[in-house]
Amino acid sequence: MVRIVFVIPSFSGGGAERVMLTLIKHIDRKHVEPILIVMNDQGPLRSLIPSDITVYDLKTVRLRNGIYKLINKIRNLEPSVIISTFTHINVTLLALKPLISKPTKLIIREANTPSRSLKSTHSPNFFRFMCRHYYPKADVVLCSSALIENEMKEKFKVPTSKIFRLNNPIDIDNIRSFAPVPVNHKDFAKYFVAAGRLTHQKGFDRLLVDFAKTPRDFCLIILGEGPELKNLTKQIKSLDLQKRVFLEGFKENPWSIISGADAFLLPSRWEGMSNVSLEALACGVSVIATPEAGGIREILKFVPQGSLTIAPSGEHFVKALVKTKTTHIHENRPSLLPNDWDVVNVTKKFENIILNTI
Structure with a gap:
């Protein structure tokens, strides 16, 4: 039995946390004993932890x-x-690796560029x-996109022999089961959804500027929490968007909302591989993304034509919104996501990487 310790900062609603929790949930317990260490046991994703997983809460907000x-707990768990999968934790663990038992292997995942x-x-x-x-000193570096691989x-x-491509694990069947009846906004001609942490990185501020240039019967739902909430609220008011742009906070089940959209919007200034965009494709919803939004453009050749549009923020993004076809559907559309991102296939590859590392 291989004991694996996963380390995350909290249970906040980010894609990197969700990826780790998905891997923990689906990894084969016959071969692996997963254990989770969290710096601060707070956040909406806490409910996703399987009941058989031991969680150690270090009760600290800051890593330092x-x-x-952290090191003491790892030494005790052996x-x-x-x-x-978080840069500040990655480099800290690598720097302090000499204090950890020598046979222990350290696998880092880089979630961003x-x-x-x-x-x-x-x-x-x-x-x-x-x-x-320190990154070259890791035993394995997992990358979710070719863009990140190249930077490594x-x-x-980082030596090529240490770099492994691991797609984000998307539980397609589970996601679709949570959205049996898509949520529609029939009062609007077109209905769009965006989701993610409300931070500068995610580009919701520039999305609002673009959306203000669309017809007044277009609707936008933004899901998520974060430090930019007040600024975005003010911006919506200043752009006179209160009646057609809605900040609806974090949702444990965002997929029923996403699955009814005419398109999912990804206006990020940078990404590694947007997890929620992959989930939108799994819901059968097309995606409109900026060129800077990381590895999402790499799957263009794997998805049906028209299901992924890359458009720069500004005039081109606005045109993409206007050209989006209206659906107003009442049942799930077929998944647009290739099976290479399905959780079963990704977890199997993940397990093989681990077993070949020890």
């Missing part, structure tokens, strides 16, 4: 205040493998140095 607890994401940290130069110095090789000099 919980480093001793895992075969440690898995982390560091060339962009590190600029948003409080110390970009420091984290860039740490990534360049070219910017951080």
Whole structure:
């Protein structure tokens, strides 16, 4: 039995957390004993933890205040493998690897494109140095897109032998079971949905500017929580969008809302591979994304024609919205997501990577 410790900062509603929790849920218990360490046991995704998983809450908001607890807990658990997917935790674990039992393997997953994401940290130069110095020391580096793979090789000099492509695991059947009857907004000619943490990265501010240029009978629902909530609320008012743009917060089941949309919108300034966009495709909903939105454009050749549109923010994005076909459907559409992203296939590959690493 292989003991694996997963490390995440919290149960906030981000895609990286959801990916980790999905892998934990579906990994084969016959071969693997998954254990979860969380820095702070808070957030809406807490309910997704399977009942058979042991969770250790370090009860600290900041990593630097919980480093001793984290290393001590790992040493006590004596895992075969440690898995982390957040840059600040990745570099911390790699830097402190000498304090962990030597047989323990360290697998890191990079969820974003560091060339962009590190600029948003409080110390970009420091984290860039740490990534360049320590990422090559990982036993395995998991990448969700070719874009991230290339950055790992070219910017951080990670050996090709350590880099593995692992698609985001999407539980297609489960997602579709939560959306048997799509939610429609019949009072509007077209109905769009966007979702994600309300942060600068996600680009909802520029989406609002674009949406203000669409016909007044277009509706937009934005799902998610985050620090930009007040600013976005003010922006909606200043653009006179109160009657057709709605901030509806975090939803445990966003898929019934997404599945009724004419299109899902991804206006991100940077991404690794947008998890919620993949979920939208699994719901049978087409996606309109900006070129900067990471690896999503890489699946263009794998999805049906017209189901994924790449359009720069501004005039081209507005045109894509206007050209979107109206659906007003009352039942689920067939999934548009290729099976390479299905949770069963991804988890099997994940297990093989682990077993071949130890």
